[in-house]
Amino acid sequence: MKKLELKEISKSFSTGGSDTKILNGINLHVNEGEFVSLIGPSGSGKTTLFHLIGGLIRPSSGQIVMEGSDVTGRKGLVSYMPQQASLLPWRTVEENVxxxxxxxxxPKAESLVLAREWLAKVGLQGYEKEHPHVLSGGMQQRVSFLRALLSPQELMCLDEPFGALDALTREEMQHWLLKIWEQNKRSVLFITHSLEEALLLSDRIYLLSDKPSRIEREVIVPFERPRALTITEDPAFISMKRELINLMKSVGSGS
Ligand SMILES: Nc1ncnc2c1ncn2[C@@H]1O[C@H](COP(=O)(O)OP(=O)(O)O)[C@@H](O)[C@H]1O
Ligand SMILES: [Mg+2]
Incomplete structure (x- = not known):
């Protein structure tokens, strides 16, 4: 069952009297329970694609389909984790979740029980009643992630969730997300500009070209699950990463 399908999505923005085409006929899908990454250079329109999926803006042409229904322009159907944690400072950690x-x-009481359960699972027991400013960047991202995880929409869209973290925390968060996802198998569309991150986490990867962006390549990630943390040192992993980096260089996408 396809959770999400993008059909021939194009988007142009008009600025200063001229039209700039950002997305040029994007076709992609996310199956039920699948972890799919979208990787592309900065400015290739990845966040714009999420705004389209979330119904915040409308495509210039093309369709957004969820579970077989055309939902183009409809809001509230996906759970969204933005690049910055964007927690509400006046709400406690559990109230943010x-x-x-x-x-x-x-119902609020039920939700709070669930939130406390999950906060404990992600190592934030004791922080339930604190306010976000008390937490480190990595902890705030966990809260933001739980907010998306516990929201009732089945498809999660995560926009470079670890982009703002330092390398060590980022690695810790990747391993943490891998474990949580393998236990829960939500449908996920994940934006990143890190090939290594995409290879570690995903079932499939779409490589986006520079703008006006097309899907340059669809890659099926062959590594078995559950994936061990050491997979990034596996020769097969390293050679696949190298091959994809070369591919991205050859299509002029920078990273
Ligand atoms: N509302 C808008 N009006 C005009 N241009 C926009 C708007 N939103 C995004 N853009 C442009 O679209 C391009 C892609 O942006 P974005 O989707 O944020 O890229 P990415 O997330 O891949 O880095 C950028 O050049 C950006 O300036
Ligand atoms: Mg972006």
């Missing part, structure tokens, strides 16, 4: 559930009208 349940935000999307509250917005969806789910």
């Amino acid at each position: 349940i935000l999307a559930r509250e917005t969806a009208g789910l």
Whole structure:
């Protein structure tokens, strides 16, 4: 079952009287329970694609289909984790985690029980009643991730969730996400500009060209799950990474 399908999505923005085409006929899909990454250079329109999927803006042409229905321009159907944690500073950690559930009208007491359970699982027991400013960057990203994970929409869209973290914390978060996802198998569309991150986490990867962006290549990631943390040192992993880096260089996408 296809959770999400993008059909021939194009998007242009008009600035200063001229039209700039950002996305040029994007076709991609996410199956039920699949982890799919979208990788492309900065400015290739990845965040724009998420805004289209979230219904914040409309495509110039093309269709967004969820579970077989055309949902182009409809809001509220996906859970979204932005690049910055963007927690509400006046709400406690647990109140931030349940935000999307509250917005969806789910019972608060139940949501709080669930939030506390998950906060403990991600190593944030004891921080439930604190405010976000007390937490480190990595901890804030975990809270932001839980907010997306516990929100009732089935498809999660994560926009470079670890981009702002230092290398060590980033690695820790990748391993943490890998473990959580393998236990829960949500449908995920994950934006990153790191090939290594995409190879570590994904079932499939779409490589985006520079703008006006097309899908340059679809890659099936062959590594078995559950994946060990040492997989990044595996010769097969390293050679696949090298091959994809060369491919991306050859299509002029920078990274
Ligand atoms: N609302 C907008 N109006 C005009 N240009 C925009 C708008 N939103 C994004 N863009 C342009 O679209 C391009 C892609 O942006 P973005 O989707 O943020 O790229 P990415 O997330 O891949 O780095 C950029 O050149 C950006 O300036
Ligand atoms: Mg972006």
